[in-house]
Amino acid sequence: MKAKLIKTEHVIDGKEIFAVELTNNQGTYVKIYNYGAIISNFVVKNALGDSQDIVLGFDDFSGYINDDYLAAYPYLGAVIGRYANRIKNGKFNISGKAYQLSQNIGSDTLHGGYIGFDRKVWDILPALGPSLTLQYVSPAGEEGFPGNLTIQLTFKLTAENELILDYKAETNEPTAINLTHHGYFNLATNGGNISNHTHRMPASYYLQQDDNYVVTGVKIPVEGSQYDFLGPKLIGSNWDDQEGYDQTFVLDKEPGELTLASETTEESSGLKLSIYTTEPVAHFYTAKYLAVNNGKKGKNYGPFEAFCVETQHHPNAVNVPEFPTTVLLPGEIYKQTTIYKIEHQ
Template sequence: MKANQISTGKFVNDKEVIAVELSNTKGTYVKIFNYGTIINKFVVKNAKGEDQDIVLGFDDFDGYISKEYLSNYPYFGSIVGRYANRIKGGEFTIEGTSYQLPKNNGDDCLHGGLQGFDQKVWDIVELTESPNASVTFHYYSFDGEEGFPGDLAVQLQFTLTENDELILTYQADTDEATPINLTHHSYFNLAANSNDIRSHVHQMNASNWLEQDDNYVVTGKLIPVDGTHHDFRKGKTFAEGWDEENGYDQTYVLDKTYGELTLASKTSAVDSGLTLSIYTTEPVAHLYTAKYTDVKNGKDGKSYGKFSAFCVETQHAPNSLNIPAFPSTILQPGEVYHQTTIYKVSK
């Protein structure tokens, strides 16, 4: 097991951007930038014994901060916070006090605001090689950042095991009641030679999905998947019965006991023989098949377009702040926020 850190020679807001490389004895290799904790590479051996990178991104760091990329920003491989997905009207109330966040997606707040955790340089606080290669990042979000109350200290650890598991462990604490709903936004493509994920076979243990308004904001209504193209419980290709124009951009309520670490989804590609299983302690998973992705000059000069990847964003339900019936996403002083998500690759 190895863990190394390498300077990119780049600085953002006077803080150095560092690349951390984690590897195991099987040849699996993960590269993570401390900027946005971006998973830049996730290289595994496919069924043919070939090295295959299963995440979208860029060959070097400059791609992630280019004007062209940020103009149609897809959050490639980054953490999302303080609050994943959309908050209706960018508004919420805690203990009688109302807060207004930036409206950076129509009339709503998306993924933490104008500059969320995805565009911050995190501190590297620990690097270890035994028993597994791991890195721990830390970010301190000050009271009022993007309109959120309270000073919030966040820690995110990535651990690569010998079983080809990349374990993401999140922790946070605050000095004032504040919303928190973190996720990671990696774009996966398991195919060996295709920029399209239509033929990927996807299984998700969810009997309901969450209704959304015209701007994809969760309303609070649960809709059964029975008899619809949203039913992935037995597994099927993404393209089987889907809306060819829109693909998937919905939140699914996982069939699980709240807080337990269980299987959320399993996705496979025939040509590579690779399967990605995602485990989480979180109650929902947002499935997105990259409808709005339009990125030029990605890895090896590739262009990434519509349906070039899929995301499974494990989290609490979007807009929970405004839906009292949903599990609370308010962190109180003295409490510790904790969640775990695991990306396990197998053949």
């Protein structure tokens, strides 16, 4: 495995933007920017022997900061923080103290606020080797969150075609944290609608959402519903083709256990993407709101042309005492691991 540092021509907030390329001896190539910790390329050999990029993005970094892209911002390939998904009314209490966050989607907070970790320039830590470690220090009060939070994210590409994401964070005062990665995947050789991908998730429950997609705290059994992915099925087999999927699934697992979150295959490429995580839930999103012009090779990306599996803690858990806590205290270390493993069927 090798890592290569590439300087771009871009400077944001006085910091240079770099790309880091990770490669292994199976022909797999991953490119990551220190802006937003964006995975911009994830190129693998498919079952036909061809190199295929399985994530949506741009050929050049400038696409990620283009005004048109930011106006319909889908968080392509970025890390999400401080808090993934939605927080009701942008409010929470810790130890009796109330906090008001930025309300960037109606009255709620989405993906950390107006400018989350997805649009920050991360520091590249020394000892660049077969892995890459990025660090971001989020100051107290950023988007309304308490505490100085130091986050490190390590990317490692293995010889077994696993891309491992290891997260670690510490705080100097109690705060809320829920990190995830927002990769948009398409395993088909020519892209397009992902309804013909076969998908499986070991999740017996999904979480109820209100009209603004905020999790309410109620768990609903998947049995007998379109949300039942306990056995493999085509994504489009019984979905609402106007809505697709945008739900959080509670994984059948023990807390902290590194187990399968999802398994997705596609016939034309013969590829299988297995995602493993220590996190308790995975948000499955089929990109209803995707609208991106001039993506890779000039392609436009539209609704249902990708799927996301966002491994995380329960959304809005900071307001739902019954959910596993997302409060991090001084002296504690936040840790999570998510693995993207590529194989042939």
